[in-house]
Amino acid sequence: MSKRSVFAAACIAAFCTAAAAQEFPSHPVRIVVPWPPSGNVDITARTIAPALGEALGQQVLVENRGGAAGTIGSALVAKSAADGYTLLLGSSGTITSGPAVFKNLPYDPMKDLVPIGPIQWAAIVLTAAPKAPIANYREFAALAQAKPGQLSIASAGSGSSNHLAIELLMHQSGLKLLHIPYKGSGPAITDLLGSQVQTMMDQLSASIEHIRSGRIKALAISSTQRLAALPEVPTLDELGVKGYEAGTFTGIFAPAGVPAAVAERLHAAMRKALASPAVRERYRSMGVEVMDMSQAEFAAYVRTDFEKWRRVARDANIVIE
DSSP states (O other): OOHHHHHHHHHHHHHHHHHHHHHOOSSOEEEEESSOTTSHHHHHHHHHHHHHHHHHTSOEEEEEOOOGGGHHHHHHHHTSOSSSSEEEEEEHHHHTHHHHHBSSOSSOTTTSEEEEEEEEEEEEEEEEOTTSSOSSHHHHHHHHHHSTTTSEEEESSTTSHHHHHHHHHHHHHOOOOEEEEOSSHHHHHHHHHTTSSSEEEEEHHHHHHHHHTTSSEEEEESSSSOOTTSTTSOBTTTTTOTTOOOEEEEEEEEETTOOHHHHHHHHHHHHHHHTOHHHHHHHHHTTOEEOOOOHHHHHHHHHHHHHHHHHHHHHTTOOBO
16 A cells, blocks of 8 residues: 555544544443442432533433442443443542452453543541540540550451551551451441441541431541541541541543543533532532543543552552452
8 A cells, every 4th residue: 555545544534533523422321330329439420420411412321230349330341332432430449449459350440441531539537436435536546556456447348448548547557457348338337336346447428427417436537638528527647647648539431442532522521510510519518529630630640549559459468359
Protein backbone atom coordinates (compact mmCIF):
# COMPACT_ATOMS: atom_id res chain seq x y z
CA MET A 1 0.00 0.00 0.00
CA SER A 2 1.34 3.43 -0.94
CA LYS A 3 1.95 6.17 1.60
CA ARG A 4 -0.94 8.09 0.07
CA SER A 5 -3.26 5.11 0.55
CA VAL A 6 -2.15 4.65 4.16
CA PHE A 7 -2.74 8.34 4.84
CA ALA A 8 -6.18 8.17 3.23
CA ALA A 9 -7.12 5.11 5.25
CA ALA A 10 -6.00 6.83 8.47
CA CYS A 11 -8.05 9.89 7.62
CA ILE A 12 -11.14 7.79 6.94
CA ALA A 13 -10.71 5.94 10.26
CA ALA A 14 -10.28 9.19 12.13
CA PHE A 15 -13.34 10.65 10.41
CA CYS A 16 -15.45 7.62 11.28
CA THR A 17 -14.31 7.72 14.90
CA ALA A 18 -15.10 11.41 15.18
CA ALA A 19 -18.48 10.91 13.54
CA ALA A 20 -19.33 8.05 15.90
CA ALA A 21 -18.37 10.20 18.88
CA GLN A 22 -20.55 13.05 17.65
CA GLU A 23 -23.50 10.67 17.40
CA PHE A 24 -22.81 9.16 20.83
CA PRO A 25 -25.03 8.26 22.53
CA SER A 26 -27.70 7.22 20.06
CA HIS A 27 -29.44 4.85 22.50
CA PRO A 28 -29.57 4.27 26.29
CA VAL A 29 -26.37 3.86 28.27
CA ARG A 30 -26.01 1.18 30.95
CA ILE A 31 -24.16 1.57 34.26
CA VAL A 32 -23.37 -1.78 35.86
CA VAL A 33 -23.26 -1.77 39.67
CA PRO A 34 -21.29 -4.88 40.75
CA TRP A 35 -23.08 -5.03 44.11
CA PRO A 36 -26.65 -5.74 45.27
CA PRO A 37 -29.24 -2.92 45.46
CA SER A 38 -29.40 -0.40 48.32
CA GLY A 39 -25.70 -0.28 49.17
CA ASN A 40 -23.52 2.84 48.99
CA VAL A 41 -22.30 2.10 45.45
CA ASP A 42 -25.84 1.42 44.23
CA ILE A 43 -27.17 4.64 45.80
CA THR A 44 -24.28 6.55 44.23
CA ALA A 45 -25.18 5.21 40.79
CA ARG A 46 -28.90 5.86 41.10
CA THR A 47 -28.26 9.40 42.33
CA ILE A 48 -26.17 10.42 39.34
CA ALA A 49 -27.95 8.38 36.62
CA PRO A 50 -30.90 10.77 35.94
CA ALA A 51 -28.66 13.85 35.82
CA LEU A 52 -26.13 12.01 33.64
CA GLY A 53 -28.91 10.94 31.30
CA GLU A 54 -30.09 14.53 31.00
CA ALA A 55 -26.57 15.68 30.19
CA LEU A 56 -26.14 12.97 27.55
CA GLY A 57 -29.60 13.32 26.06
CA GLN A 58 -30.24 9.60 26.51
CA GLN A 59 -31.60 7.45 29.31
CA VAL A 60 -28.99 6.03 31.67
CA LEU A 61 -30.00 2.67 33.12
CA VAL A 62 -28.59 1.16 36.32
CA GLU A 63 -28.15 -2.62 36.38
CA ASN A 64 -27.09 -4.56 39.47
CA ARG A 65 -24.81 -7.51 38.77
CA GLY A 66 -23.56 -8.45 42.22
CA GLY A 67 -21.58 -11.44 43.37
CA ALA A 68 -18.05 -12.61 44.17
CA ALA A 69 -17.08 -9.40 45.99
CA GLY A 70 -17.96 -7.24 43.01
CA THR A 71 -15.85 -9.17 40.52
CA ILE A 72 -18.70 -10.59 38.43
CA GLY A 73 -20.12 -7.23 37.39
CA SER A 74 -16.68 -5.68 37.00
CA ALA A 75 -15.48 -8.49 34.73
CA LEU A 76 -18.68 -8.20 32.69
CA VAL A 77 -17.92 -4.56 31.89
CA ALA A 78 -14.22 -5.21 31.31
CA LYS A 79 -15.16 -7.76 28.62
CA SER A 80 -17.94 -5.66 27.05
CA ALA A 81 -17.74 -3.77 23.77
CA ALA A 82 -15.63 -0.63 24.16
CA ASP A 83 -18.25 1.69 22.71
CA GLY A 84 -19.24 3.69 25.79
CA TYR A 85 -22.67 2.12 26.18
CA THR A 86 -21.69 -0.27 29.01
CA LEU A 87 -20.04 1.40 31.98
CA LEU A 88 -18.96 0.34 35.45
CA LEU A 89 -19.71 2.12 38.70
CA GLY A 90 -16.29 1.26 40.08
CA SER A 91 -15.15 1.75 43.65
CA SER A 92 -12.10 1.17 45.80
CA GLY A 93 -13.27 -2.38 46.48
CA THR A 94 -13.31 -3.38 42.81
CA ILE A 95 -10.63 -1.10 41.37
CA THR A 96 -7.84 -0.50 43.90
CA SER A 97 -7.99 -1.95 47.43
CA GLY A 98 -9.74 -5.18 46.44
CA PRO A 99 -7.46 -5.99 43.50
CA ALA A 100 -4.48 -5.24 45.76
CA VAL A 101 -5.28 -8.31 47.88
CA PHE A 102 -7.38 -10.71 45.79
CA LYS A 103 -5.58 -13.31 43.68
CA ASN A 104 -6.72 -14.54 40.27
CA LEU A 105 -9.21 -11.77 39.47
CA PRO A 106 -11.06 -12.30 36.15
CA TYR A 107 -10.04 -8.77 35.08
CA ASP A 108 -7.14 -6.37 35.51
CA PRO A 109 -8.50 -2.98 36.63
CA MET A 110 -5.34 -1.19 35.54
CA LYS A 111 -5.38 -2.64 32.01
CA ASP A 112 -8.94 -3.70 31.20
CA LEU A 113 -10.77 -0.58 32.36
CA VAL A 114 -10.42 3.14 31.57
CA PRO A 115 -11.21 5.75 34.25
CA ILE A 116 -13.82 8.15 32.88
CA GLY A 117 -14.37 10.34 35.91
CA PRO A 118 -14.76 10.31 39.71
CA ILE A 119 -18.02 10.77 41.58
CA GLN A 120 -17.44 10.89 45.30
CA TRP A 121 -15.01 10.13 48.09
CA ALA A 122 -16.04 8.76 51.48
CA ALA A 123 -13.91 9.02 54.58
CA ILE A 124 -13.54 6.06 56.89
CA VAL A 125 -14.57 6.61 60.49
CA LEU A 126 -13.29 4.89 63.63
CA THR A 127 -16.22 4.20 65.96
CA ALA A 128 -16.84 2.59 69.34
CA ALA A 129 -19.72 0.49 70.63
CA PRO A 130 -22.20 2.01 73.11
CA LYS A 131 -20.94 -0.11 76.01
CA ALA A 132 -17.24 0.07 75.14
CA PRO A 133 -15.25 1.96 77.81
CA ILE A 134 -14.00 4.34 75.14
CA ALA A 135 -15.15 7.93 74.62
CA ASN A 136 -12.38 9.24 72.37
CA TYR A 137 -9.30 8.18 70.40
CA ARG A 138 -6.89 8.67 73.29
CA GLU A 139 -8.88 6.21 75.39
CA PHE A 140 -8.97 3.84 72.42
CA ALA A 141 -5.18 4.01 72.06
CA ALA A 142 -4.63 3.64 75.80
CA LEU A 143 -6.80 0.52 75.96
CA ALA A 144 -5.07 -0.98 72.92
CA GLN A 145 -1.66 -0.33 74.48
CA ALA A 146 -2.74 -1.82 77.80
CA LYS A 147 -4.13 -4.95 76.15
CA PRO A 148 -2.17 -5.57 72.92
CA GLY A 149 -4.11 -7.68 70.42
CA GLN A 150 -7.23 -7.81 72.59
CA LEU A 151 -9.20 -4.69 71.62
CA SER A 152 -11.59 -5.91 68.92
CA ILE A 153 -12.15 -3.91 65.76
CA ALA A 154 -14.63 -4.93 63.07
CA SER A 155 -14.46 -4.56 59.30
CA ALA A 156 -16.72 -5.44 56.39
CA GLY A 157 -14.53 -8.43 55.60
CA SER A 158 -10.99 -9.66 55.00
CA GLY A 159 -9.43 -7.66 52.19
CA SER A 160 -12.09 -4.95 52.31
CA SER A 161 -11.20 -1.25 52.16
CA ASN A 162 -11.81 -0.83 55.88
CA HIS A 163 -9.74 -3.92 56.69
CA LEU A 164 -6.80 -2.32 54.88
CA ALA A 165 -7.54 0.95 56.70
CA ILE A 166 -7.21 -0.97 60.00
CA GLU A 167 -3.89 -2.46 58.89
CA LEU A 168 -2.66 1.01 57.91
CA LEU A 169 -3.73 2.37 61.31
CA MET A 170 -1.87 -0.38 63.16
CA HIS A 171 1.22 0.21 61.03
CA GLN A 172 1.28 3.99 61.52
CA SER A 173 0.18 4.09 65.18
CA GLY A 174 2.08 1.06 66.46
CA LEU A 175 -1.10 -0.32 68.03
CA LYS A 176 -1.95 -4.03 67.92
CA LEU A 177 -5.67 -4.68 67.49
CA LEU A 178 -7.86 -7.79 67.16
CA HIS A 179 -9.38 -7.65 63.66
CA ILE A 180 -12.85 -9.20 63.38
CA PRO A 181 -13.92 -9.54 59.73
CA TYR A 182 -17.63 -9.69 58.90
CA LYS A 183 -19.50 -10.46 55.70
CA GLY A 184 -20.38 -6.86 54.95
CA SER A 185 -20.83 -3.62 56.86
CA GLY A 186 -24.43 -4.40 57.85
CA PRO A 187 -23.71 -7.38 60.12
CA ALA A 188 -20.66 -5.62 61.57
CA ILE A 189 -22.64 -2.49 62.46
CA THR A 190 -25.38 -4.66 64.00
CA ASP A 191 -22.85 -6.26 66.34
CA LEU A 192 -21.25 -2.88 67.07
CA LEU A 193 -24.64 -1.47 68.06
CA GLY A 194 -25.12 -4.47 70.34
CA SER A 195 -21.59 -4.12 71.76
CA GLN A 196 -20.65 -7.64 70.61
CA VAL A 197 -17.57 -6.01 69.07
CA GLN A 198 -15.84 -3.03 70.72
CA THR A 199 -14.82 -0.84 67.78
CA MET A 200 -15.07 -0.62 64.00
CA MET A 201 -13.67 1.15 60.96
CA ASP A 202 -16.15 1.72 58.14
CA GLN A 203 -17.20 4.15 55.45
CA LEU A 204 -18.78 7.21 57.02
CA SER A 205 -21.77 6.90 54.70
CA ALA A 206 -22.68 3.57 56.33
CA SER A 207 -22.28 4.81 59.89
CA ILE A 208 -23.23 8.49 59.84
CA GLU A 209 -26.89 8.11 60.86
CA HIS A 210 -25.94 5.91 63.82
CA ILE A 211 -23.36 8.51 64.85
CA ARG A 212 -25.80 11.40 64.52
CA SER A 213 -28.38 9.55 66.61
CA GLY A 214 -25.81 8.79 69.32
CA ARG A 215 -26.13 5.01 68.98
CA ILE A 216 -22.39 4.64 68.30
CA LYS A 217 -19.45 6.88 69.21
CA ALA A 218 -17.27 8.50 66.52
CA LEU A 219 -13.65 8.59 67.67
CA ALA A 220 -11.76 9.83 64.62
CA ILE A 221 -11.98 10.47 60.89
CA SER A 222 -9.53 9.16 58.29
CA SER A 223 -9.37 12.32 56.16
CA THR A 224 -6.56 14.84 56.56
CA GLN A 225 -9.06 17.61 57.35
CA ARG A 226 -12.22 17.58 59.44
CA LEU A 227 -15.43 16.98 57.54
CA ALA A 228 -18.35 19.38 57.29
CA ALA A 229 -20.69 16.44 57.97
CA LEU A 230 -19.10 15.82 61.41
CA PRO A 231 -17.03 18.90 62.24
CA GLU A 232 -16.66 17.93 65.90
CA VAL A 233 -14.86 14.65 65.09
CA PRO A 234 -11.06 15.04 64.90
CA THR A 235 -8.83 13.49 62.25
CA LEU A 236 -6.35 10.74 63.06
CA ASP A 237 -3.63 13.00 61.72
CA GLU A 238 -4.35 15.72 64.30
CA LEU A 239 -4.58 13.08 67.03
CA GLY A 240 -1.00 12.05 66.42
CA VAL A 241 -1.19 9.45 63.64
CA LYS A 242 0.67 11.80 61.30
CA GLY A 243 -0.08 11.55 57.61
CA TYR A 244 -2.84 8.98 58.10
CA GLU A 245 -5.38 9.06 55.29
CA ALA A 246 -7.77 6.37 54.10
CA GLY A 247 -11.03 6.48 52.23
CA THR A 248 -13.04 4.97 49.45
CA PHE A 249 -13.98 6.44 46.10
CA THR A 250 -16.53 5.75 43.40
CA GLY A 251 -16.29 6.64 39.74
CA ILE A 252 -17.28 5.66 36.23
CA PHE A 253 -15.11 3.29 34.19
CA ALA A 254 -15.36 2.03 30.61
CA PRO A 255 -13.83 -0.98 28.89
CA ALA A 256 -10.30 -0.41 27.62
CA GLY A 257 -10.27 0.73 24.01
CA VAL A 258 -13.21 3.12 24.29
CA PRO A 259 -12.72 5.92 21.72
CA ALA A 260 -11.11 8.98 23.28
CA ALA A 261 -13.86 11.25 21.94
CA VAL A 262 -16.54 9.06 23.56
CA ALA A 263 -14.64 9.05 26.86
CA GLU A 264 -14.39 12.84 26.71
CA ARG A 265 -18.12 13.12 26.00
CA LEU A 266 -18.91 10.91 29.00
CA HIS A 267 -16.54 12.83 31.25
CA ALA A 268 -18.04 16.19 30.26
CA ALA A 269 -21.53 14.83 30.93
CA MET A 270 -20.41 13.57 34.35
CA ARG A 271 -19.04 16.99 35.29
CA LYS A 272 -22.33 18.58 34.26
CA ALA A 273 -24.34 16.01 36.25
CA LEU A 274 -22.19 16.48 39.35
CA ALA A 275 -22.72 20.24 39.16
CA SER A 276 -26.43 19.69 39.85
CA PRO A 277 -27.35 21.13 43.28
CA ALA A 278 -29.77 18.25 43.88
CA VAL A 279 -27.07 15.65 43.19
CA ARG A 280 -24.51 17.40 45.38
CA GLU A 281 -27.01 17.78 48.23
CA ARG A 282 -27.89 14.07 48.08
CA TYR A 283 -24.23 13.13 48.33
CA ARG A 284 -23.66 15.69 51.10
CA SER A 285 -26.45 14.10 53.14
CA MET A 286 -24.62 10.77 52.83
CA GLY A 287 -21.50 12.28 54.39
CA VAL A 288 -19.43 12.00 51.22
CA GLU A 289 -17.56 14.57 49.16
CA VAL A 290 -17.98 15.12 45.43
CA MET A 291 -14.67 14.68 43.60
CA ASP A 292 -13.84 17.29 40.96
CA MET A 293 -11.05 16.03 38.72
CA SER A 294 -10.14 15.89 35.06
CA GLN A 295 -10.05 12.48 33.40
CA ALA A 296 -6.23 12.47 33.52
CA GLU A 297 -6.19 13.50 37.19
CA PHE A 298 -8.63 10.73 38.06
CA ALA A 299 -6.57 8.13 36.19
CA ALA A 300 -3.47 9.20 38.15
CA TYR A 301 -5.42 9.11 41.42
CA VAL A 302 -6.63 5.55 40.73
CA ARG A 303 -3.11 4.32 39.96
CA THR A 304 -1.69 5.96 43.11
CA ASP A 305 -4.48 4.52 45.28
CA PHE A 306 -3.88 1.04 43.89
CA GLU A 307 -0.15 1.22 44.60
CA LYS A 308 -0.79 2.53 48.13
CA TRP A 309 -3.06 -0.37 49.09
CA ARG A 310 -0.83 -2.91 47.36
CA ARG A 311 2.02 -1.78 49.66
CA VAL A 312 -0.24 -2.02 52.72
CA ALA A 313 -1.40 -5.51 51.72
CA ARG A 314 2.15 -6.65 51.06
CA ASP A 315 3.47 -5.29 54.36
CA ALA A 316 0.60 -6.94 56.28
CA ASN A 317 0.88 -10.15 54.20
CA ILE A 318 -2.78 -10.02 53.18
CA VAL A 319 -3.65 -12.31 50.28
CA ILE A 320 -7.22 -13.45 49.57
CA GLU A 321 -7.59 -16.57 47.43
